[in-house]
Amino acid sequence: MAKKLITFGEVMMRLSPPGYGKFSQASSFELVYGGGEANVAISCAYLGMKAAHVTRFPDNALGKAATQFLRKHWLSTEHVIYGDDMLGKYFLEKGAVHRPSVVIYEREGSSFSLIEPSMVNWDEVLKDADWFHWTGITPAISDGAAMCCLEAIKTANKLGITVSGDINSRSNMWKYGKTMQEVMPELVQNCDIVLSSTHGIHEIFGIGQLGGKFRFSAKGLMDTFPRIKKVVGKKRKSISASHQQIQGKMWNGHEYIKTERLNITHVIDRVGTGDAFASGLIYGLLHYGDDMQALNFASAACALKHTVPGDVNMVSLENVQSLMAGDTSGAIRR
Numbered sequence: 490m491a492k493k494l495i496t497f498g499e500v501m502m503r504l505s506p507p508g509y510g511k512f513s514q515a516s517s518f519e520l521v522y523g524g525g526e527a528n529v530a531i532s533c534a535y536l537g538m539k540a541a542h543v544t545r546f547p548d549n550a551l552g553k554a555a556t557q558f559l560r561k562h563w564l565s566t567e568h569v570i571y572g573d574d575m576l577g578k579y580f581l582e583k584g585a586v587h588r589p590s591v592v593i594y595e596r597e598g599s600s601f602s603l604i605e606p607s608m609v610n611w612d613e614v615l616k617d618a619d620w621f622h623w624t625g626i627t628p629a630i631s632d633g634a635a636m637c638c639l640e641a642i643k644t645a646n647k648l649g650i651t652v653s654g655d656i657n658s659r660s661n662m663w664k665y666g667k668t669m670q671e672v673m674p675e676l677v678q679n680c681d682i683v684l685s686s687t688h689g690i691h692e693i694f695g696i697g698q699l700g701g702k703f704r705f706s707a708k709g710l711m712d713t714f715p716r717i718k719k720v721v722g723k724k725r726k727s728i729s730a731s732h733q734q735i736q737g738k739m740w741n742g743h744e745y746i747k748t749e750r751l752n753i754t755h756v757i758d759r760v761g762t763g764d765a766f767a768s769g770l771i772y773g774l775l776h777y778g779d780d781m782q783a784l785n786f787a788s789a790a791c792a793l794k795h796t797v798p799g800d801v802n803m804v805s806l807e808n809v810q811s812l813m814a815g816d817t818s819g820a821i822r823r
Contacts, residue, residue, distance in 0.1 A: 492619045492775045498526030498603040498627045499634075500555055501577040501594075503760075509585045518580075521656040522558040523800025525624045525655065527763045531794055532768035532802040533562035534563035534789065535811070538775075541565035541616055543641075547600040551576045556729050568614050573600040574681040581760060584730035590759065602631040609637060611644035620771055621645040624655040625693075626671050629662035635672050638704060642679045651774075653682040655767050657689040663761060667695050682774070684721045684767055685710070687761060707740035718742060719780070723766050723791060731756045737766070737788040741780050749787050751792040751812075759799045765794035769774075769809065789813045 503523050506515035530540040535679030542564050546552030548571040555576060559566050577596035584590035596602065615621060621641060628635035645652045654677060663669055673693050677683060690706040691697050696713060705718035719741045726734040732754050739748040769790030772784025789812040794802040 491539045492536060493531070493541070493617060494533050494620045494622060494771060495541050495615055495618045496526035496530040496622045497543045497638060498524050498624060499577055499596065499599065500527045500542070500546070500559070501579050501596060501597075501599075502555070503579055503581055505581045505583060508608060509583050511686070512582050512591070515624065519552040521799045521801075522555050523761060525626050525761075526622060526762050527559065527564070528764035528801050529622050529768045530564055531559070531562040531651070532765055532794075532804075532810060533760070533772055535803050536772050536790075536806045538772065539565070541568055541614075543609060545570045545572060545604045545608065546609070547574045547576050548572055548788045549574055552600065562803070568609070571600075572608075575599050577601060583758065586729050586731050589730055595649055596630070598743055599630075602634065604631070604637055605633045606637045606640045609641070611641050612648075615641070615644055615648055615650055617732045617777065618645070618650050620650075620651045622653045622655070622767065622771060623676075625669070625673065626662065628676060629659065629669065630743060631665050632667065635676075639676055642676060644680050651682065652680045652681045653684065653767070655684040655763065656693065657685055657763070660692065670695075674714075677710075678716060680714070680717055682719050683710065683717050683722065683768070684763075684770070686722050690720075691736075694810065703738055704740050704745040706780065707745075711740070711742060718775075721770055721784070722765070723814070725787070726750075730759075733759070733768075735762075735792050736747055737770075737784040737787055737791075738779055739784050746781055746784060748788045751788055753792055753795045753823060756795045761800040761802060762791050762794045764800075766791035768802065785813050786810075 504518040530542045534540040577599035580593040582591040663811045687706045694711040711717045721739045724736040737752045769787035773786035791806045
């Protein structure tokens, strides 16, 4: 039976000038939908898992259109709830070569930001799940979203469901009166798997040193929160906006492991690559039972996402396994 993943978080409308145009050149925008946690769920669905995303959309045509997007990409939407009238948006100007990408958010007052814990029955949502995933973006959106996320994590703990958190949060998002240092520890202490970076661990928890070694920061995080079994990160080297290198790394409580670097010489779309890494890690840990194999799977999935336009990694299990096996040719398959 296929493994089942549940994710929770905001889904936004993404608007971009066609191709690699600048905002000042745009007379129209390309429209897709995306959100960190939903990206993870969709990526896992394309790999063959069952997946459902929990979110809140406006009760209007835009909310229904966003729901259709999730369904189109193999997600169950039975736990989507509706209310209020604003869908969060972000505008993306895609960078190229030495010109960086630019992102502008419009999400304050969105339907999702007004969510409350009483709106979701987590026992029902999680009753047959194998894994629950969240990111540090969600608790940064509003107090209601943070409380809802905490309730989901605690319910997953009660039901014996593995919980992963991608906690590389954005400090400038916390605008509702609480800081990440106040909110995140209670969420993270109930996680089994944490994805983060040396910078993220230091910024949120004051653990480790900026510019220090990942393994020491990861060990410090696990010492602080004993429930955590693995701390995972990825190293990105940006040669230019169009040329990147990716490497996965993990501290699993007794050894530090890392993958070979994958060279991505022609970046099509960098947005969502961290979510592709997370989805690959979840799939790998659920299906391989070996940390090194899971980490290699995550890195391969992340590298492939750089070649896919949009927020979501729509690559197949065969695509990822082929890259893991060393096939970097990109040859046509007939």
